[in-house]
Amino acid sequence: MATTETATPALEGPSKTPRHQNGRWSGYRRLLWARMLELKREPEVIFWVFVFPLLLAFGLGIAFRNKPANSTSIAVVAGPGATNTLAMLQSSASHSQFQVTVLDRDAALHGFRFGKFDLVIEPREDGSYTFDYDPARPESVLSRAETDSALQTAAGRKDPVVTTSQASSEPGSRYIDFLIPGLLGMNLMNSGMWGIGFALVEMRQRKLLKRFVATPMRRTDFLFALASSRLVLMVIEVGLLLGFGVLVFHMPVAGSILSVIFLGTLGAISFGGIGLLTASRAQKIESVSGLINLVMMPMWIFSGVFFSYEHFPAISHPFIRALPLTALNDALRATILEGASLASQSGRLLVLALWGGISFVLALRWFRWT
């Protein structure tokens, strides 16, 4: 810098305090600190990022909790044979799983249609039985088979082969165990897209980005700080949801916590990159909101958050697995539930890295600061 320039005004100005020199990373540190303060002071962020996933996990965990011993709800049509039918079901070895109600025919069929009963038994005068069941409802089909078997045994059938059954509803294979890693993945996607994408467009709309780039602030510092704030939140998100699963639903964590944190980091960075790309040019928060939903919608549906994507036709599986959220969910499930090593999941990690990396490069090319 030339020394012949005009003296900087404040040298003779009102600031008499000794001059403070800022280091290389002072901007980054302040940006990160400011971002964390803002997030902490935004009640909506606390709710959507931390409370909402817990509520969702809790609600779904309760709704789909394993029912006691596969109980099946049966209506017996009132009549001469009803008492005998009840006695026969009671005498069955598996009587505890039958919840039997005696009703007149109309009430029984009405209850059946509304899903209150899985099966309606109508005893005939000649000692035979008619089952009313719905072949499209698995629990109805199941109930018919169980009831039939119980009645036949009670009537004196001898089974030629001895079988024993073992219940397998141990922690690790229940719906809640499937759900929590999926919610974790979805949460990382949501907060990556909104926390990076939406936040950036909002700052652009407020002309804050423009104001920042009018200072000597390094643009990379700004983006790093934003990404760092996401990583801090990610650790809290992962910790809360996993801790909740372990404490409330006794979910086992087979893999190492470090692997889970690594996956969380990769997921957060990947969705941060996609969020950055989504936000690279939009000028209004309305338009970026639409874009974010458009990007996330397919993954909500296909990536196996609430139910397995195996339900979709096999031909679609390669495409579904190429989605970043599918890769993240599969990797989280394999690590948390089965203890799979990261090395065994290189394909999924690659999918995540590619989505994040390509988005990031494109975003930097197109990004508008003003």
Added chain:
Amino acid sequence: MALPVECIDLRKTYDGKVEAVRGLSLQIEAGECFGLLGPNGAGKTTTIEILEGLLAPTSGQVRLFGRNWTENPRQLREWIGISLQETRLSEKLTVCETIELFASFYLEPRSSADVLEELQLTEKADSWVGKLSGGQKQRLAVATALVGNPRILFLDEPTTGLDPQSRRQLWEIVRRFQTNGGTVLLTTHYMDEAERLCDRLAIVDHGQIIAEGTAADLIDRLGGHHVVEFEVAGGADVDGVERWRSLPSVEGVREESSAICLNVREPHLTIPALLDAVKRHGHRLEHLSTRQASLEDVFVRLTGRHLRED
């Protein structure tokens, strides 16, 4: 010594058709407060944002302190302080946190406490930005510009929408910065602001400078020293407003609704002649006043329009 601001034949065309700036050149001396005065849409903001390095000109050259934006962007960013026309700073940060955030971007910032005190924001240091009044927000915006200890301050419409007291406070801040050796470039569409604050100013219209000089000089050259405003009634209006041009010492005539405005060099020569003429034509004088000419008169004289058409 290199000028703080020098630009030559600046042009900016948006989308290949809208010409926001059309060949604008200016030079600002060190320690000067320079104003760009013009109506909304005249190209002031485009010009100042090109000078600030936030927009690239379509053609033309910009030099700040002898350097250009393509070769020395970081150095120049350290030297300038800006306040954009509209920035909504983070509402959930406190005043002090905001200043310290901006301070952290500069190599050698001023102390935040000093800046807050200078801008009378010390009391509000721990308030959230969202809770500040309009005037306080604007002072904070200027504080974020001053904390980097700039050599030149760019202020885009710094007092638009502020109450009179807040405006005066901001003028004080600008003057103090100037007293300490700083250079200021501001845009405004308030003539009084330009007249009181700026050492020199350029009147901008349709992306070009149409007049440049000190306020007094512009008024002197283009406005006439005084304005005589009067209304007449009755009598035959034979040759419209033009007949008043022949009165002694009149430099310009225009009609404004029902009144006639004369730009006059020496009112003591014009007024007796005006009274005679009114009597001779059988008119009745309904109203007569004289005032010092202002920049508004200069602008109207140059463009036929008022600065603020509202």
